Amino acid sequence: MTSQDSPESAAASAPVAARAGVRAARAALSGRAAGTRPPTSRDVASAAGVSQATVSLVLGDKWRGRVSERTAGLVREAAQDLGYRPNLAARSLRLGRTRTALLVVPAMTSEFFAQVYAGAARVAAEHGFGVVLYPSPEGIGPARDPFDSARTALDGVIASSMAAEALASIRGSDLPLVMLDSDPAEAGPAAHVNLDIADGVRRLTEHLLGLGHRRFTHIAADVDSWTFVVRARALAAALAGTPDAELRTVRAELSVDGGRRAAETALGSPGPRPTALVCDDDFLAAGACKAAHRLGLHVPDDVSVTGFDGLNLATALEPELTTLTLPAEQVGARGMAALLAVLEGRPVESGDLPVALAVRGSTAAPRPA
Amino acid sequence: MTSQDSPESAAASAPVAARAGVRAARAALSGRAAGTRPPTSRDVASAAGVSQATVSLVLGDKWRGRVSERTAGLVREAAQDLGYRPNLAARSLRLGRTRTALLVVPAMTSEFFAQVYAGAARVAAEHGFGVVLYPSPEGIGPARDPFDSARTALDGVIASSMAAEALASIRGSDLPLVMLDSDPAEAGPAAHVNLDIADGVRRLTEHLLGLGHRRFTHIAADVDSWTFVVRARALAAALAGTPDAELRTVRAELSVDGGRRAAETALGSPGPRPTALVCDDDFLAAGACKAAHRLGLHVPDDVSVTGFDGLNLATALEPELTTLTLPAEQVGARGMAALLAVLEGRPVESGDLPVALAVRGSTAAPRPA
DNA sequence: CCTCGGACGTTATACGTAACACTGAGGAGT
DNA sequence: ACTCCTCAGTGTTACGTATAACGTCCGAGG
Structure with missing residues (x-):
């Protein structure tokens, strides 16, 4: 491996050269089937005959006036052919944002909160965001706070006021926070979505x-x-x-x-x-x-x-x-919308959500005394 | 790479030096409060007076016989002081694994599947894994498959057989798959968890x-x-x-x-x-x-x-x-356990889960004719 | 003839982590 | 005295992406 390819790159770059060589060989072999390693933007680049940066530009939709229509087409085609999917971990690392929100509810087994989740997830998906749930607020085993380990992977938090014990540690972090159905007096700096x-x-x-x-x-x-x-x-x-x-x-x-x-x-x-x-x-x-x-x-x-x-x-x-x-x-949807607004620095739209009275068979005039 | 490495690398490496200088200044200023940027393993390293590699070793619990007890203590203390949390995106990028599983169910608003989720999340949490849900199988807006964009962020999938339409695209990927309550005949190579x-x-x-x-x-x-x-x-x-x-x-x-x-x-x-x-x-x-x-x-x-x-x-x-x-x-828990087994190359424990008959007031002997 | 903007790209980083390959010091063995 | 360990770490790299900072070519204007 102590290759002597070019005269002076010697010691330091030896491993680099070796690795690069291996990769080049693999990539050259068949373009994609080698090792079943998922294709990267660099693979797309070489398939399209452009640089990796150009691929990033085109697929990130930031190429107007910087890349020709023809080249952009080539890139998109190559990406399609290879079945390229951007690596989300790499993107998050680079951007410092994860496009993921945490939803904190007391219990997912409640139909009510399941629907809150559904609403939040719907709006999130419309904006390319994901929603994860605070794992088991009931607490599993030793009370290691699950939020603790996950907070680097989050852009913001939506929390029901009913999930009290989880809230403490979340307040501590400086993540954007949206409170659902909570006391406006103590919501503090957080945005909130309330019901009338x-x-x-x-x-x-x-x-x-x-x-x-x-x-x-x-x-x-x-x-x-x-x-x-x-x-x-x-x-x-x-x-x-x-x-x-x-x-x-x-x-x-x-x-x-x-x-x-x-x-x-x-x-x-x-x-x-x-x-x-x-x-x-x-x-x-x-x-x-x-x-x-x-x-x-x-x-x-x-x-x-x-x-x-x-x-x-x-x-x-x-x-x-x-x-x-x-x-x-709606509560979930508005909560997610509010979080997105906070993240983008827009003002949060306010106003309480209305509540509907459904009159059914369990109420009637009382029997006269 | 067409560089002329030594003498005149000046121009090329100028930005590097500048950036590094800025960072050094920031870090030196106050150690952590500067810019509220979350502390990295390198920050912990300099606080503990060791190298970043050592921090990684200690915090990754791989230090037996490679780092002295005293140094390890120093590192842990520094990490504690700074409130260090490993950056999950960076870790995932480096390791190529995300410690995240996808759960695909037809509807979270069903109490049954909410409980499946709870079980899966519990077992996952015990192993440092997270569980995300397939967003709205009911389909939001244009039928862009949400799995498509997320699959690079997943280590495996647990799917209910009731989420049929979502399954097609998932089968296509080569992610480890565990099927819940599904036809053993068509589960194919996937592991499955069934009920009796x-x-x-x-x-x-x-x-x-x-x-x-x-x-x-x-x-x-x-x-x-x-x-x-x-x-x-x-x-x-x-x-x-x-x-x-x-x-x-x-x-x-x-x-x-x-x-x-x-x-x-x-x-x-x-x-x-x-x-x-x-x-x-x-x-x-x-x-x-x-x-x-x-x-x-x-x-x-x-x-x-x-x-x-x-x-x-x-x-x-x-x-x-x-x-x-x-x-x-239990279904969720066994599903997650099976997925973990697959991921670690262990054999999947099999056997159908028992079902309990609860006799209550809605059944009685029929009235004699 | 020179220069000066576009148009069209490319090069070179950095993000934070884990892991491999080393190194230097202090013994142990021969 | 020499090699060979082990201990206790360090230096360096790569993961895949997005983007700031550069080229280059070319036609037009002075």
């Missing part, structure tokens, strides 16, 4: 008041999250205008069974029975329906039940749930 | 036969996918041993409403009514329950209904669904 939950709750409450309900119990998620705080506040505010309305609250673990237990408590308590159970999400509402059933009560005639989120579950139940349908896909 | 669905269906059928059911209708998913083919086959096979059992099939769009319509057809058909509706998934079963309700039939006394998958939905319904619970998380 207060308005939705007001309309839901008016629907129930209009049916004649006066005794409400809020089946409240036992989770310390902005979105649930807002729901509770809005419900209280919406009932405040009706003097004879009364509101109690029972906290529930966020699951079907948690909802069932809370509703059994609410419906079995001494004193006049509530006629409307306003639940913090559709699963809680499903549990509430089960509780009613167990106590021999009929939904909606004995007790009305409302949900929150508008998941598929809402229409799978019998009766179907009256619920507030949150535009989950 | 036939056994589950047999147990489910025996449960129904044991209750006295003889007239079955299969509410079959209107999807051309291996897993549904197996379900249909297994059901027919399990009933074959009981001469007086009869089986009809109604195809249904894979949704609650599809299930409702199919069940209305099944229950409203002329001739003796089926007493058991065996549905291809839990959403179809929910629809079947709604259909029964609309026709004034009681579940399970007038008609038994069974689901498939064991989603949260199954226990949210009233009555709760008797269903076959698929170990979705």
Whole structure:
């Protein structure tokens, strides 16, 4: 290997020459089939008879006025022939950007957040971005923060306020951050995408008041999250205008069974029975329906039940749930759009997303006393 | 390379010197706060007073017998102080591997596949891998294959057989592939992770036969996918041993409403009514329950209904669904484990995953004629 | 005749990492 | 005294891309 090809390149460049020789040989052999190594921009260049820089220019669409139409065509053809795909790692290294965003949600197994992901991924794909998920917020094994190792591979973060513990370490990094459905007061410098939950709750409450309900119990998620705080506040505010309305609250673990237990408590308590159970999400509402059933009560005639989120579950139940349908896909899409805006230095478009009230079979006028 | 190396390299190397000078100045200024550029292994090296190569050795855990305990400690301390994180793009470029797997599923908004993802991500994280999702198989805008641009950033693929259209382009690449719940006959060279669905269906059928059911209708998913083919086959096979059992099939769009319509057809058909509706998934079963309700039939006394998958939905319904619970998380975990095995050249551990029969309130003995 | 812009490219880096090939010092063996 | 190890590291390279900084050729203008 201590080749003597040209007189003086001697010691230092010997390995270079050797390697280059090997590669040249391989490349010359068949152009592409050698070793099945994926083709690089240099391979395209030599196939097209131009320099690697020109390939980069043409395929990067920055060639107007710098490369002739004919040459550009040659390059594109060669790239096509070889099945050239740019190496993303090399590009990221060179540019210092990865075109990848991190989405942090409490649990992907929730249909709601799955849709948030879908929306974010859709918008991302339209702009050549990818979306990765924060791996298992539930925590795997020893609590090594997975964000830690991945942050060099990210351009920005979109985070739900419900993923509290993950947020701490993310705040520490100086990555652009977009918060979803979070307290505007503490979002700090981060952009945020919010829902007009207060308005939705007001309309839901008016629907129930209009049916004649006066005794409400809020089946409240036992989770310390902005979105649930807002729901509770809005419900209280919406009932405040009706003097004879009364509101109690029972906290529930966020699951079907948690909802069932809370509703059994609410419906079995001494004193006049509530006629409307306003639940913090559709699963809680499903549990509430089960509780009613167990106590021999009929939904909606004995007790009305409302949900929150508008998941598929809402229409799978019998009766179907009256619920507030949150535009989950839109939340994700707007979140990604906001992140892209931040990354490009554009102003973030603001305005809360509307929430839809879906009136279905689980609510009706209460039976007269 | 047409250089005249020694004396007059002046001109050529001038920019190098300038750049290096700038960097040296910046680095010297404050060690890390300059420009907020993330620290590199070279920064760690100079902070620890060693070479970059040593840093790589120590942090890569390949230093036994090559670096003294003391020096290693110094390096680790410096890395800690600077908050050093290896640049993943650079590492991938150097190693030609990305430690990233692609998961291809038909829809993330299905709870089942969300759990598959969770399992895959868990195992991946345990091995320092990441999992990305095939972006929107539903197809965004013009059908530019998203896999196309991303394949250089992947080490392997895990794919559900239900994501048919995406599979074509993936088969073309020579990435290691693991198929989930797919036809062993056509999996080809790919490894696969399968479920013992036939056994589950047999147990489910025996449960129904044991209750006295003889007239079955299969509410079959209107999807051309291996897993549904197996379900249909297994059901027919399990009933074959009981001469007086009869089986009809109604195809249904894979949704609650599809299930409702199919069940209305099944229950409203002329001739003796089926007493058991065996549905291809839990959403179809929910629809079947709604259909029964609309026709004034009681579940399970007038008609038994069974689901498939064991989603949260199954226990949210009233009555709760008797269903076959698929170990979705395990499927994802085994898929990732298989991919890791392939990547490391280890043999893939085989054996079908068991399926659990959950007997709940939606099945009972049929009312005597 | 000289020069001066385009048009059309090319050359030479740098990005941050991992790994190979070395080196120098201090013994051990013969 | 010589070689041969081992220890404890260092110097250098290449991975594939994007881009700043240069050429070169050519026709037109002075």
